[in-house]
């Protein structure tokens with residue numbers, strides 16, 4: 001599917017739940033989110049139906065996200081079904097990694113291609129602080145298990161946060177010396193109820209290049225990737241910078257998002273959503289709706305106009 005700006009839309013990100021076992025300061029409001037009732041959330045057979053339709057229209061890359069996707073019961077079976085669909089070339093997952101030790105092997109066997117794991121600090125105490133009680137050890141064990149079963153290449157997502165992890169930039173970059181990780185620094189985005197916290201703690205990714213001037217820019221393998229890639233001269237892995245705030249990457253955006261409650265979003269930073277849950281439940285064909293939203297996918301986001309989105313990040317999936 002080609003949108004009005006000539007972009008090939010081939011990537012669907014599916015949030016399977018807005019629930020999470022962590023409470024990251026920049027993602028989840030302090031009081032938590034209102035728990036959706038069972039009926040408000042897409043059932044797996046409905047997700048499968050939607051994905052089949054998207055794949056028939058040209059989507060070949062899928063990412064499963066959340067909330068925390070591994071807290072949704074039956075997630076392995078969903079991956080197994082989706083990975084068998086003809087036309088899917090890649091099915092990846094974004095996870096906080098805390099449950100990966102338990103599930104990595106089953107995920108791999110179910111057909112998952114690889115994982116992105118979110119990790120904002122390498123310090124136990126700071127990890128507990130930013131996630132409101134998470135255990136770093138679980139994530140480290142999860143990463144090791146993912147490596148063991150070859151859910152690779154593994155991307156580590158690090159949100160850069162002022163007065164929190166800027167002193168760890170070098171430690172994260174050094175992880176790429178001996179391991180084939182892509183360590184990707186993400187600029188903090190002001191989203192949902194916690195947007196003011198994020199605005200206060202925002203740091204531009206330029207700080208990474210200032211702190212590590214020896215990073216060498218390399219060509220990205222995937223032009224639709226939002227990350228600009230760099231390497232240490234003796235590095236095995238890469239360092240990615242994802243700069244939604246300081247430098248837009250909208251001109252290469254190839255994605256559409258499906259939320260856990262059945263809304264389609266064509267831009268992370270837009271409040272515009274199309275509800276398809278009812279249509280799917282009524283057995284209606286959504287082909288024309290998909291063509292229409294692709295046609296109207298915005299050219300770019302307008303965060304600088306302070307048009308912040310209301311939906312929490314945990315309910316979108318990143």
Ligand code: SAM
Pocket residue numbers: 020026027065066067068069094095096116117118157159186187188189190191198313314316317318
């Ligand atoms: N729970 C999973 C995880 O943490 O990887 C998947 C969902 S989480 C919403 C997806 C990604 O969004 C994570 O890498 C997280 O760090 C990132 N994220 C959440 N809120 C963000 C924000 N305000 N700015 C930038 N990244 C954010």
Ligand code: SF4
Pocket residue numbers: 020021022023024027028066067068096118313314
């Ligand atoms: Fe949960 Fe991921 Fe949000 Fe953290 S970033 S609260 S792990 S959904």
